[in-house]
Amino acid sequence: SEDSPAGKHVAVFTFPFASHVAPLLSLVRRIAAASPATMFSFFSSEKSNLTRFPGGRRDATCPNLVAYDVWDGAPEGYVPSGRNPVEPVEIFLRVVPGNFESILHAAERERGRKITCLLTDAFYWFAADMAQERSVPWVPVWTASPCALLAHLETDSIRQIFGTSGMTLDAIPGLSAMRMMDMMKEVLDETAPFPTMLYRMGQVLPQAAAVVANSFENIDPIVEGELRSKLRKVLDVGPFVLSPPPPLSDEHGCIPWLDEQETASVVYVSFGSVIRPPPHEITAIVKALDKTASPFLWSYRGDAKAEIPQELLESAAGTRGKVVPWAPQLHVLGHRAVGAFVTHSGWNSVLESMIGGVPMVGRPFFGDQSMNARAVEAVWQIGVAVEGGAFTEEATAVALERVLAGEEGKRIRERVGALKEMALGAVEPQGSSTRNFDALVEIVTG
Incomplete structure (x- = not known):
C-alpha cells in the first residue's frame, strides 16, 4: 500500500524533448505492470505530462504510476525564438538537477516512501550522484543506437583523432566503419551546454548499476562487446516498440491502399515527427519517384498542398501515390507491399524498418542519424x-x-x-530481450 514506508519507490526522470519521453514511459509501464506493489513516480515537464497524462497525474493503465511536473526553466510567458532549435533544451539544462531534487522530495513526502531506485534518461549525468547520495541503484535508459552510445564513451579518443585531422575511426573497435563525417557534431563540440551534458554522461555511465538499451542482442556484436567491456551491465530489452506493439490506428486508409499494391513495390517516405527536408529536396524526392515510376506512400508532417509542388505531385502520383499527414509506421513497414523506406535514419525508424524487413534509403539530418545511416549501409548492408x-x-x-x-x-x-x-525472436517468451527485461525488473524493484 502507498502508506507502507518499507516498500519500493522508483523515481523516473525523463528528458522532455524530441522522441525521448514515449519510449521511456512505455518501458516504465511495462515494469510497473510486472511489479504492481512498486510505486513509480514519473518526472517530466508540465507540457510533456499534459500530452501523456490527459486525465490528470494518475496513469489510466497503471495505478501504481503517478506523474509529477518538473520546471522546464522557462520564464513566465516565454516563447521560443525559433532561431535556435536547442534553445528550450539549453534553458532546461540551466535548472537541472535542482528542479528534479525539489519535486523528488515532494513526491517522497506525498507518497510516504523514500526513493529506492533512480530510472532515468541516460542523458542525466547528475543522476549518478543523486543515486550515490541515497545509496540506491541508478539505471539509465539509452534510447538511441548502440554505436552512438559507444561514441559518447569514446569521446576523448574521437576528439584526439579529429584534432590530428583524422578522417576515419578505424583505430576505435566498434566504430571502424564510421568516418569523421558520420560523427555527431555534439561529440566534437567541447563548449555548448548540450554537448557538455553528453560528455559528462559518457564519463559517469560506467557507474550505473545497468544501462538499458532500445536494441537487441547480436545486432552488432563488436559494438556490444565494447559496451560490455566499458559498462557494468548492458541490458538490451528492445525493440521497445514490440513490447507491446501499438494497436492499428489508420484513419487515412494506408493499409487498404497498400493491400492493392504489388509485393515489395511501394516506396514509403517519412522523416519522423520533427524533421522536414528543405523545399528543393522535397521537389527532388517527388521527381525521383516520378522518374522511377514507383508507387509511394508519403507520411508528410506539414501542409502538403502548400509545400509540395502540386503539378509535380500530380504527375508523380497519378494513381500511384498517396500523401497522408500521418501513417501507422510499424504496420506500414510490416506490409508485404512496401519495398523501400526513405528515412531520416532516426534510431526508432531504423529499428521499425528492420522489424518490417524493409531496405532503407537514408538522408540523415542531425544527432546520431548520420551514424545510423552509415551503419545501415556499411555495417549491416541493409540499405544505402x-x-x-x-x-x-x-x-x-x-x-x-x-x-x-x-x-x-x-x-x-x-x-x-x-x-x-532476430528482432522478432528477441521479444519471444524465451528471447534475449525478454530475459533481459526480467533482469531489469529485478534490478529496479528487487
Whole structure:
C-alpha cells in the first residue's frame, strides 16, 4: 500500500524533448505492470505530462504510476525564438538537477516512501550522484543506437583523432566503419551546454548499476562487446516498440491502399515527427519517384498542398501515390507491399524498418542519424545513404533503384530479412530481450 514506508519507490526522470519521453514511459509501464506493489513516480515537464497524462497525474493503465511536473526553466510567458532549435533544451539544462531534487522530495513526502531506485534518461549525468547520495541503484535508459552510445564513451579518443585531422575511426573497435563525417557534431563540440551534458554522461555511465538499451542482442556484436567491456551491465530489452506493439490506428486508409499494391513495390517516405527536408529536396524526392515510376506512400508532417509542388505531385502520383499527414509506421513497414523506406535514419525508424524487413534509403539530418545511416549501409548492408548527403533527383532515383531492383536489392532484402527474424525472436517468451527485461525488473524493484 502507498502508506507502507518499507516498500519500493522508483523515481523516473525523463528528458522532455524530441522522441525521448514515449519510449521511456512505455518501458516504465511495462515494469510497473510486472511489479504492481512498486510505486513509480514519473518526472517530466508540465507540457510533456499534459500530452501523456490527459486525465490528470494518475496513469489510466497503471495505478501504481503517478506523474509529477518538473520546471522546464522557462520564464513566465516565454516563447521560443525559433532561431535556435536547442534553445528550450539549453534553458532546461540551466535548472537541472535542482528542479528534479525539489519535486523528488515532494513526491517522497506525498507518497510516504523514500526513493529506492533512480530510472532515468541516460542523458542525466547528475543522476549518478543523486543515486550515490541515497545509496540506491541508478539505471539509465539509452534510447538511441548502440554505436552512438559507444561514441559518447569514446569521446576523448574521437576528439584526439579529429584534432590530428583524422578522417576515419578505424583505430576505435566498434566504430571502424564510421568516418569523421558520420560523427555527431555534439561529440566534437567541447563548449555548448548540450554537448557538455553528453560528455559528462559518457564519463559517469560506467557507474550505473545497468544501462538499458532500445536494441537487441547480436545486432552488432563488436559494438556490444565494447559496451560490455566499458559498462557494468548492458541490458538490451528492445525493440521497445514490440513490447507491446501499438494497436492499428489508420484513419487515412494506408493499409487498404497498400493491400492493392504489388509485393515489395511501394516506396514509403517519412522523416519522423520533427524533421522536414528543405523545399528543393522535397521537389527532388517527388521527381525521383516520378522518374522511377514507383508507387509511394508519403507520411508528410506539414501542409502538403502548400509545400509540395502540386503539378509535380500530380504527375508523380497519378494513381500511384498517396500523401497522408500521418501513417501507422510499424504496420506500414510490416506490409508485404512496401519495398523501400526513405528515412531520416532516426534510431526508432531504423529499428521499425528492420522489424518490417524493409531496405532503407537514408538522408540523415542531425544527432546520431548520420551514424545510423552509415551503419545501415556499411555495417549491416541493409540499405544505402543518398549520395552527397542530400536529396537530388539523380541521387535519390539511383538509391531507390539500388534497393528496389537487381541483385544488390535482392541481397539487401535478404540481409534485412535476417535482422527481422532476430528482432522478432528477441521479444519471444524465451528471447534475449525478454530475459533481459526480467533482469531489469529485478534490478529496479528487487
